[in-house]
Amino acid sequence: MHRHNVEGEPPTQLLSILRMASGASLWRGLDYVEQGRVKNLRPVGEGAFDAEVEGSANLPYTVHVDTAHVRQSYCDCPHAAGTRRICKHMVATVFAAYP
Secondary structure, eight states, X not given: OOOOOOSSOOOTTHHHHHHHSOHHHHHHHHHHHXXXXXXXXXXXXXXXXXXXXXXXXXXXXXEEEESSSGGGOEEOSXXXXXXXXXXXXXXXXXXXXXX
């Protein structure tokens, strides 16, 4: 499994992403990290990451997580696309970036 370990402490805003996720999304996101479904994780700014997360679709979902600007985070999965929901794919990205 490829993880991008971030040096130092995670930003305090990180907790707001996790608080906004449902309990089911938190557990499923953790499962996804443990199953190695987070691919091509890359930092794109301070506390911001892009990744591809394998889900139930044929192609991986595109995920952007911004811990400083949570409302700018997105995923193109059916649960989160076009909404402000924090899905399991975003949670998996957060856990992969901050193991």
